[in-house]
Amino acid sequence: MFKMSSLFPAANSPQRHSAQAATKRSKVSLQPGHSLMDWIRLTKSGVDLRGTGPRLLEVTLEELNKHNKPEDSWIALKGYVYNVTRYCNYHPGGQAELMKGAGKDATNIFNKVHRWVNFESMLQACLVGRLVENTSFSSKKQLSLPPHSNTLSLNLASDLATSSTQLLVNVSDSNTEVSDKVIMTWNQSNTDVHVTWSMNGTSLSKYDLVCNIHDAGRLFQGEIYLENEVLMIGLELKEQVKKEISVTHNSLNNSIMVTLEKFAADKKWSILGSAMQSHCQSIPRSLHNHRYYLSHLISKTAITHDTCLYHFKLPDSCYMCVPVGYHVYLQADIGEICISRPYTIVVPDLCNVNSELLLDGRNLFMMIKAYNDGAFTSNVKNLREGDTLSISTYEGTFSISMLSLYQNVLMLCGGTGFTPMIRILHYCLHKSKKTVQLAFYNKTVEDILWMDKLSTLCMQFSGRFSIRHVLSQPGKEWNGEKGRIALAHLQDMLNACQDNVLVLVCGPMPFTEQALRYLSELGVNSNSIFTFT
Numbered sequence: 001m002f003k004m005s006s007l008f009p010a011a012n013s014p015q016r017h018s019a020q021a022a023t024k025r026s027k028v029s030l031q032p033g034h035s036l037m038d039w040i041r042l043t044k045s046g047v048d049l050r051g052t053g054p055r056l057l058e059v060t061l062e063e064l065n066k067h068n069k070p071e072d073s074w075i076a077l078k079g080y081v082y083n084v085t086r087y088c089n090y091h092p093g094g095q096a097e098l099m100k101g102a103g104k105d106a107t108n109i110f111n112k113v114h115r116w117v118n119f120e121s122m123l124q125a126c127l128v129g130r131l132v133e134n135t136s137f138s139s140k141k142q143l144s145l146p147p148h149s150n151t152l153s154l155n156l157a158s159d160l161a162t163s164s165t166q167l168l169v170n171v172s173d174s175n176t177e178v179s180d181k182v183i184m185t186w187n188q189s190n191t192d193v194h195v196t197w198s199m200n201g202t203s204l205s206k207y208d209l210v211c212n213i214h215d216a217g218r219l220f221q222g223e224i225y226l227e228n229e230v231l232m233i234g235l236e237l238k239e240q241v242k243k244e245i246s247v248t249h250n251s252l253n254n255s256i257m258v259t260l261e262k263f264a265a266d267k268k269w270s271i272l273g274s275a276m277q278s279h280c281q282s283i284p285r286s287l288h289n290h291r292y293y294l295s296h297l298i299s300k301t302a303i304t305h306d307t308c309l310y311h312f313k314l315p316d317s318c319y320m321c322v323p324v325g326y327h328v329y330l331q332a333d334i335g336e337i338c339i340s341r342p343y344t345i346v347v348p349d350l351c352n353v354n355s356e357l358l359l360d361g362r363n364l365f366m367m368i369k370a371y372n373d374g375a376f377t378s379n380v381k382n383l384r385e386g387d388t389l390s391i392s393t394y395e396g397t398f399s400i401s402m403l404s405l406y407q408n409v410l411m412l413c414g415g416t417g418f419t420p421m422i423r424i425l426h427y428c429l430h431k432s433k434k435t436v437q438l439a440f441y442n443k444t445v446e447d448i449l450w451m452d453k454l455s456t457l458c459m460q461f462s463g464r465f466s467i468r469h470v471l472s473q474p475g476k477e478w479n480g481e482k483g484r485i486a487l488a489h490l491q492d493m494l495n496a497c498q499d500n501v502l503v504l505v506c507g508p509m510p511f512t513e514q515a516l517r518y519l520s521e522l523g524v525n526s527n528s529i530f531t532f533t
């Protein structure tokens with residue numbers, strides 16, 4: 001029987017995280033010759049970027065603090081120290097931003113701005129060593145830590161385990177308490193094993209469990225996403241199962257059932273298996289590391305001249321239903337450096353009432369814009385049907401239940417900032433009776449995502465849905481509104497809502513910041529504003 005030994009410290013509100021990020025992030029123009037590809041070339045060139053020779057060091061805080069100038073800057077992230085002196089000019093957020101972390105442990109500030117950036121891989125060639133407690137004798141000591149990213153991430157993972165709570169599971173019981181909140185039960189038929197998860201006093205939805213089978217059908221790995229924590233569950237199964245996993249949500253008792261197909265039908269299992277201690281733990285959501293699944297590209301459909309709708313399929317051994325407004329990370333090796341980028345999951349058709357059903361825990365759709373100078377997006381653009389790409393477990397802070405408080409929704413989107421709105425718009429129009437106004441800001445008419453589908457929706461839901469297209473670089477043929485986001489636009493739209501409005505904002509940082517300034521000037525309560533960053 002299992003019990004969690006203590007309650008978690010309340011994790012920081014992820015919503016607050018995104019609000020902080022919203023006010024701080026801005027990209028700078030890098031000097032020619034300082035793109036991501038140029039950085040990758042430099043890291044592979046054999047130039048000593050550590051500045052400390054080939055041996056890794058133990059670095060005290062006192063020593064770290066000395067390296068706080070642009071010409072000599074070290075930065076500590078998740079317990080490791082990197083020499084970022086040469087990286088400064090390649091940093092997309094600019095030197096000044098990076099210098100905020102120079103000579104310090106910058107883990108928190110880094111996570112607030114771009115938690116997804118894979119610094120371990122990008123700065124592997126700059127690794128100076130490990131951050132240690134100050135000692136009275138040597139401030140620098142040699143460390144036998146192999147300079148290899150795999151080993152490093154293992155070390156990081158084990159560090160993480162120390163800050164999490166171990167869960168103990170006795171899976172021979174048919175009814176097992178996985179934490180003070182979650183209960184697991186299991187039973188079997190001749191052909192299948194059913195494992196059911198439920199919660200004391202509250203419900204689990206189809207979005208709350210992400211799981212997979214691996215190691216030739218011998219291991220079950222699951223994650224249950226609760227409000228502030230993630231319960232990680234690793235079970236070494238008593239017998240082998242087939243690789244395909246199926247998950248059903250029981251809306252009567254709000255439980256989730258995983259069905260595993262027995263490899264040897266008719267064989268009776270005496271117990272489900274045993275818990276893998278290192279994989280059974282509860283982790284604050286903010287510290288939870290993503291898992292990646294190698295997924296296949298099923299199809300790619302052009303939406304505009306530079307943006308496509310991608311349909312990916314997770315392996316049959318995985319299940320992940322991504323909540324509305326949430327994103328996943330795509331990960332690719334660019335010149336042997338591992339790069340991740342966040343993309344929101346969308347429905348493949350805004351006009352079809354049943355589109356959400358296609359997001360069945362295995363199929364994922366994303367809209368991705370390819371940038372001319374983007375090393376990552378040109379890699380994605382070149383993918384062909386059948387090719388694979390790693391997709392992470394999900395992340396996000398939006399809650400669909402927020403909508404229940406409002407009759408009106410105002411969406412302010414700049415360019416691809418439209419993508420997080422897609423499922424919310426689909427929900428508001430097809431599954432509820434909300435009134436939605438969409439203000440969509442683009443450069444040219446060719447940049448407008450799903451312009452035809454939006455027009456169809458306007459007709460289908462006239463009286464409940466309206467769009468305002470605004471272009472900053474319109475051609476001569478454009479008769480609509482021109483310019484950028486403006487106070488008068490927002491005032492007009494807010495006037496139509498009689499105060500009961502939720503405002504959703506997504507776009508490039510300057511757009512979001514401007515929108516927030518105007519909304520504040522117009523007296524919109526910050527609790528009624530949600531920004532996607």
Ligand code: HEM
Nearest residue numbers: 024025026027092093097098100101106109113117119122
């Ligand atoms: C104090 C520490 C840091 C601060 C305050 C900071 C700040 C920023 C800011 C403001 C941006 C622009 C975000 C945007 O508009 O997309 C950015 C982008 C970026 N930074 Fe940092 N940064 C820090 C450390 C680092 C480090 C150590 C790395 C090492 C790999 C890094 C890699 C990146 C990358 C790859 C991007 C582009 C992200 C993207 O396009 O998704 N940053 N950073």
